[in-house]
Amino acid sequence: MRDQVREKVAGEICLSEEPGKTIRKWREQFSISQQELSRHLGVSPSVISDYEAGRRKSPGIATIRKIVDAFLDIDEKTGGGILKQYSLAAKTESIISIKEFAHEVLADELVDRISGENLTPAISLDKHIHGYTVIDSIRAITTLSSFDYLKIYGWSSQRALVFTGVKFGRSPMIAIRAHPLKPAIVVYQKPEQVDELAIRLAELEGLPLIRTDLPAGDLVEILNSLG
Amino acid sequence: MRDQVREKVAGEICLSEEPGKTIRKWREQFSISQQELSRHLGVSPSVISDYEAGRRKSPGIATIRKIVDAFLDIDEKTGGGILKQYSLAAKTESIISIKEFAHEVLADELVDRISGENLTPAISLDKHIHGYTVIDSIRAITTLSSFDYLKIYGWSSQRALVFTGVKFGRSPMIAIRAHPLKPAIVVYQKPEQVDELAIRLAELEGLPLIRTDLPAGDLVEILNSLG
DNA sequence: CTCCGAGTTCGTCTATTGCCGTTAATCACA
DNA sequence: TGTGATTAACGGCAATAGACGAACTCGGAG
Known part of the structure; x- marks a missing residue:
């Protein structure tokens, strides 16, 4: 993620007809x-000050590189700004059981x-x-963010995702489709x-969709006994 | 979306420790x-030849700009094959409008x-x-996979995502929460x-959720006029 | 083999950058 | 009002960029 921001900022400054102003824009964006x-x-x-004032019409790319990396380094050091939005509070209350x-x-x-009945x-x-x-x-909808999906997948995405408390089954499929894994x-x-x-969403994703009417306790027991 | 490729190429050259090699890479990529x-x-x-040999350690951004624009101009003059291949311009059917x-x-x-009314x-x-x-x-639910979300975000996730055809507004929020960006x-x-x-999902995600009753056409016009 | 086109290497010159330090201006606060 | 912090403006200078042209290399075609 850092590299994407890095390239974006550098590209923008580099291409700007007024690089000084763009440097300032990004410096302020990072609150530096x-x-x-x-x-x-x-x-x-x-x-x-001279750079931002546009005193140099065509700064060298080594200078731009140093400035952009400084933005990102400082941002990371203060734990805030652009990159912070991707750090998410983790919650795992909605994971009933997980096993490899x-x-x-x-x-x-x-x-x-x-x-199971194959849908x-x-x-x-x-x-x-x-x-x-x-x-x-039900709990997953309000508590799980994309970071938590990495926990859901544990060590392998080659797993069965089992959803309890399902009403129509839309939300889980929508979330699964949106996530890269x-x-x-x-x-x-x-x-x-x-x-x-x-x-339909399952089919579009090429995922087998199964329903079962076993009680949750039994279901977990059986899954656990599989290996 | 010529600008996106432009920024990508410029950013990469600018950030490269060996800009000469990167310039050559892209020149060859564009078959120029x-x-x-x-x-x-x-x-x-x-x-x-001197630039590509790395004779200049820190070319000025004015030079980089000229070179990158030359790549794109020449490509466009010969049919824009590379531009098409690399750009994120290929709108999926569900993207009505996108702009940086x-x-x-x-x-x-x-x-x-x-x-807008702030919800x-x-x-x-x-x-x-x-x-x-x-x-x-509506179209997004059945057509967008997580890869397409990268197109939606374009080069910056610091954007406004505008959903048309919304019934209750659950699905878009679920998908947003599930995706890393x-x-x-x-x-x-x-x-x-x-x-x-x-x-509630919007609040949990810390995202302002806005509703507007403007017709889609007007909405796009106004957004377009913002910058 | 010669010739040609594409690319390489390098000396050279002018213009500009990268950076310093100093002074001035601005702003917020007590 | 005075003070300190932040930013702006500018002169100066060594180093480097931007660009030229000449000589050279290499591969392919005839």
């Missing part, structure tokens, strides 16, 4: 004073064991499952009903 | 000879201009917006109603 920037770069404050299997489990075996028969169950995560989907299989535990859109 | 480039820039061919602002726009100014008054509007994306949210502000255009959960 000229003093602080000059100290960080080990130059006199008047140097920064000791050995791979075939998807169709798992479906079998949990008395996406056109999608192959020829997959190897490395683990499972059971998620309280994809599970091997999705299970809805005792859904009220499964919306046609949820099934 | 040194002769052609030198002719376009109106300089001697030995100048280009030439200068920062304050969030509260944007909200004002679109006659999350507890969230500060003290943000700087770099651009906007208008999304057909966050926008600066979210706007629902003429929603039927906004679900309380959507507002």
Whole structure:
């Protein structure tokens, strides 16, 4: 993420007809004073002032590089600004159970064991499952951010994502589609009903979607016994 | 989106510890000879050779700018094949409009201009917006995967995400929460109603959520006029 | 083999940058 | 009003960039 911002800022300054103004814009965006920037770069404050005033029409790229890296270094040191928005508070209350299997489990075996009904028969169950995560989907909606999805996936995304408390099954599928990582299989535990859109989203994603009416306790036990 | 590629290439050259090699890389990527480039820039061919050889450790940004623009001009003159390949210009069907602002726009100014109603008054509007994306949210649900979200965000996530066709506003917020990148502000255009959960999700994410009843066409015009 | 086009290397000159230090101006606060 | 912090403006200078042209190299075609 840092590299993207780095390139963006450098590119913008480099291409600006008034690089001084652009440098200032970004310095202010990072909430950095000229003093602080000059100290960080080990130059006199008047140097920064001159640059921003546009005294130099065509600063060298080595200088631009140093300035941009200073922005990012200072931002990281103060833990705020541009990069901060990507640091997110973690919450895991919505993870009921999570485990890595000791050995791979075939998807169709798992479906079998949990008395699952396949809602996406056109999608192959020829997959190897490395683990499972059971998620309280009601709590998940309000508590899970994208960072938490990394926890949900544990060591492997080759897992079964099991959602309890599912009403129509839309929200879990929407979240799964939006996130870069994809599970091997999705299970809805005792859904009220499964919306046609949820099934369609699963198919679009190439994900087997399974429903089971086992009680949550039993379900976790069985999953746990798989490996 | 010539500007995006322009910024990408310039940023990369600018940040490179060996800018000469990076210039060559991109020149070859655009299938442009040194002769052609030198002719376009109106300089001697030995100048280009010297740059690429790294004779100049810190070329000025005016020079970089000229070189990058030459790449793009020449590419466009010969059909724009590389530009098309590299740009994020290929709009997905669900992106109605997307733009990077030439200068920062304050969030509260944007909200004002679109006659927006703030649904999350507890969230500060003290943000700087770099651009906007208008999304057909109905089409987005079935067509957008997480890769497409990178297109939505363009080069900066510091943007306003505007959703049209919103019923209750849940799905957009769920997708935003699941994705690693966050926008600066979210706007629902003429929603039927906004679900309380959507507002709660916005607050949890620290995102201002705005509703506006402007017609889509007017909305795009106004956003476009902001910068 | 010669010739040609594309690219390389390098000496040279002028213009500009990178940076210093000093002074002046501005702003916020007591 | 005085003070300190921050920023602005400018003269000066060594180093480097921007660009030229000449000589050279290399590969391919005839």
